[in-house]
Amino acid sequence: MKPLLTDLIGGLFPVAVSDELLAKCQKSEALAKQFIPSTEELNAQDYELVDPIGDYTHSPLPGLIHRYPDRVLLLPRGNCPSYCRFCFRKSSVGKSSNLSKSQIADAIDYIKSNSQIRELILSGGEPLTLSIPELRNLIKEVMAIEHIDWVRIHTRLPITSPELARNFDFSVFENLPKPLYVALHCNHADEIDDDFVTFTNQLRRCGVTLLSQTVLLKSINDSTELLETLFRKLVRHGVRPYYLHHLDRALGTSHFRVSLEKGREIFSSLRGRLSGIALPTYILDLPGGEGKIPAESEWLTESNGNYTAQSPFSDTKRVTYIN
Numbered sequence: 001m002k003p004l005l006t007d008l009i010g011g012l013f014p015v016a017v018s019d020e021l022l023a024k025c026q027k028s029e030a031l032a033k034q035f036i037p038s039t040e041e042l043n044a045q046d047y048e049l050v051d052p053i054g055d056y057t058h059s060p061l062p063g064l065i066h067r068y069p070d071r072v073l074l075l076p077r078g079n080c081p082s083y084c085r086f087c088f089r090k091s092s093v094g095k096s097s098n099l100s101k102s103q104i105a106d107a108i109d110y111i112k113s114n115s116q117i118r119e120l121i122l123s124g125g126e127p128l129t130l131s132i133p134e135l136r137n138l139i140k141e142v143m144a145i146e147h148i149d150w151v152r153i154h155t156r157l158p159i160t161s162p163e164l165a166r167n168f169d170f171s172v173f174e175n176l177p178k179p180l181y182v183a184l185h186c187n188h189a190d191e192i193d194d195d196f197v198t199f200t201n202q203l204r205r206c207g208v209t210l211l212s213q214t215v216l217l218k219s220i221n222d223s224t225e226l227l228e229t230l231f232r233k234l235v236r237h238g239v240r241p242y243y244l245h246h247l248d249r250a251l252g253t254s255h256f257r258v259s260l261e262k263g264r265e266i267f268s269s270l271r272g273r274l275s276g277i278a279l280p281t282y283i284l285d286l287p288g289g290e291g292k293i294p295a296e297s298e299w300l301t302e303s304n305g306n307y308t309a310q311s312p313f314s315d316t317k318r319v320t321y322i323n
């Protein structure tokens with residue numbers, strides 16, 4: 001069913017661009033297209049969803065998402081310093097409150113009581129805008145849980161707010177008892193500037209392992225050459241490309257959408273050009289929380305323009321995917 005205008009207005013995504021990022025947008029079209037809003041956001045499609053990857057249906061507690069048995073996602077902050085116009089959490093990011101101390105304590109209790117959980121992922125709204133004492137306590141408490149093997153943080157801070165990234169207190173990541181992985185959301189080589197490199201160098205000095213995630217975006221990075229340049233530049237600065245995401249079907253994002261066919265073509269030509277260390281997995285998050293699958297493999301078959309995906313949770317379950 002086509003989303004109603006009221007869904008879309010209710011779902012209108014806030015606009016925020018930090019001062020330094022705005023100055024960078026004036027020099028880079030790739031950055032401007034990601035952060036400066038367009039009226040095309042009002043053009044919702046039938047197949048787009050308020051909750052494209054089923055966060056709401058897999059949330060046992062506020063801000064906690066438990067989709068896979070071995071890991072949970074915690075969203076402690078409700079906002080970001082600047083908003084990416086294609087954000088897949090645009091129905092909640094910028095509109096929800098930060099988690100309270102007692103809600104974070106409840107989330108930690110949930111993790112403690114579920115020994116299948118091996119990994120905590122902190123994700124957006126921007127988790128690195130937690131105060132340093134809050135972040136320190138959260139990491140300390142979670143790493144003290146015996147069945148937690150490592151913690152992962154997803155951030156876009158050096159891009160969305162270079163000023164906050166410069167003033168970040170990296171001591172919070174020193175001498176941790178368990179591995180910490182930081183996945184930097186980065187979509188174009190223009191984002192890897194001095195601010196980004198200074199930030200990643202500081203993380204590396206603390207012993208943090210760096211990964212990246214990139215969203216495949218029309219007219220921004222949808223070519224073999226642009227992605228090759230991006231992935232090479234990331235590896236040169238110690239960041240291992242982890243995921244290339246096919247765009248999720250959030251409301252009003254069709255102007256960013258690249259077809260699966262084109263995404264697969266680009267990805268297959270990257271295989272011939274990049275060493276394995278620079279090649280991420282091209283990934284598709286199935287709608288409704290059905291899980292992540294590789295977008296370029298036998299997991300997703302095409303027939304007359306219709307796609308059928310194999311569920312990662314069951315050998316026999318099939319999920320229809322509309323690109």
Ligand code: SF4
Nearest residue numbers: 080083084087124156
């Ligand atoms: S940084 Fe992440 S959570 Fe924040 S607006 Fe961008 S995509 Fe959404």
